[in-house]
Amino acid sequence: MATAPDPDLLRLVRGTGLTDKTRGLLEEAVPGEFFGYPDGLTAQDRHALTYDRLRRAGLAAPPAAELLDDPPALCALLERAAIADPGLFHVMLLHYTLALGPILLFGSGQEGPGAARASLESMESFGALLMTEVGRSNSHLAPRTLARYDPATGEFVLTTPDDQAVKFPTNTAHPAIPKIAAVYATLEHGGRERGVFVFAVPLRGPGGAVPDGVAIVPAPDTTGLMVDYAAVRLTGLRVPYEAWLRDGATIGDAGRFHDPVGGPAARLTRSMGIGPPVWRAIVSMSAAITRAAAGVLHAHAADRVTLGRLAPLRPLTDYRNVHETVLESLASAYALTVVAAHVKRRRGGAARAAGPATAWAPWSAVDRDLALLKAATTMQAQETVSRCRVSSGAPGFAATDRLNGYRGLAHAYMNAGGDNELILFDTARAMADLDRYEPPVLAGAAPGGDLASPAVWLHLARDCELRLQRRLAGRIEAARAAGRDGFEAWNDNLSLAVRTATACADRTVLEILAAACDPEPGTEPVPAAGTRVLRRLLGLHALGWLERRAGVLLDEGVAAPGLLERVWERRRSVCDALAPDEASLAASLELPPEVAAPTAFVPGG
Structure with a gap:
């Protein structure tokens, strides 16, 4: 049954x-x-x-x-x-x-x-993105692909100046698939760069025909995330004025350029304002593939016996290392699902001045919290999916490509949709400069007792973030006082910057989970908020966070020696409490029947 x-x-x-x-x-x-x-x-x-x-x-x-x-x-x-x-x-x-x-x-x-x-809405053509360029890191900040207005024809001319500026990666290789691309290019007019704008450009027509001025070079086949990757070079490609997604900007009859957004820096941030829908989708994807991976692992381990000599023919899940891995994977799946539910309630698709003024990358200036949650959830997803893959043994690797596919997707999106490390660096910069960032406030002394209690893990997360932020800000200030330029000041502190921003991401996620454990009156809680089983699941996920961050917590003096022993002891008790609900937890993932355990493969079947 x-x-x-x-x-x-x-x-x-x-x-x-x-x-x-x-x-x-x-x-x-x-x-x-x-x-x-x-x-x-x-x-x-x-x-x-x-x-x-x-x-x-x-x-x-x-x-x-x-x-x-x-x-x-x-x-x-x-x-x-x-x-x-x-x-x-x-x-x-x-x-x-x-x-x-x-x-x-x-x-x-x-x-x-x-x-x-x-054409895109009718699915006659498919969308592509031409943003990053192959030869320079962080190329989205200053694309060298240029758009110049030709007053004689009223057209724009898009040009890739050299091999370094070729657009890659793009999903444009298939020779018979019509594609329309959003091309990010630097608009040059009147001898000045006016900012990064988007142009809607047909790259392949019906049957895949490529227009004059477009060269598409397919990339070698890959198995990481199977898409028709290609590099695209634009050589004097002429597009009509209407292809310019100008967002209120104009070039008048007299050739005068006007942009209501402001200068090039403001335009770059505005052009990256497409980020929020992307980040919501990536957070939701991270939750979905983590649910699927956890379900696959549970199905693999359930009712499976081991012939290990310690206890032949005992169920695999009688071993705590296996059983706790299954339950922790389920806990992470539900934790990310809570985070996804949180971001889906956030509306708006454009930059809303929700983050600091950008210094290195525009993502945080568009929406710091969403960008940071994208980084946090993709990292958690790749960690959990990879663990599920390894814990499913050889069948998880060879009998089906499902877990490998999920792992490849999680890895890809640690770079795609805004590079995670750049997001962390820009978050750290805002934290050090107190640029639209408020350090967490600690209310009273650290609560003692249950490490799986939201009050305890929230206090630890906030305390850790606060200490790291103060240390990072102090180092940067001292470097500046010593006359070091911005690159030198930050280059010696990038590891600390990542650790500091990661602490901010951790605290942000944990606050969302804590709100689901104890929703405040008058708020709109996510489904299952405050229920016994969800509190236990999120507490188990928080214990996993404590184990992963134990080194930093101990190094910063937030936790005392013996932390890991306390975490392991509490994890055993939480897992024992969740054990009777394990099958129900897996069933509640509501995975399609096609998502099966890798051992569903039967030779000759």
């Missing part, structure tokens, strides 16, 4: 704000047949099938504009795509948030992008 799911946890996983009709449409958009590929496909055949599935999904799902205005619905669609096929998730995210998103955000009120929008 199947174990019944916990109704509160089931509501958490399903999310709020979705009607049964919408939920049904999303399931139809990514049906069971999308959860795998036929054997024997060439890489090009596989890519073609991925885009065919994207077309089918887009036509079955609610209209794109509605999805982009409804974070829970878009995230739910992308979550299901991620569980089914990481490659499908990636091209779907590009299509909706990074190709259609800029057209809707920056081209509002313009007639010109209408054809590109219609």
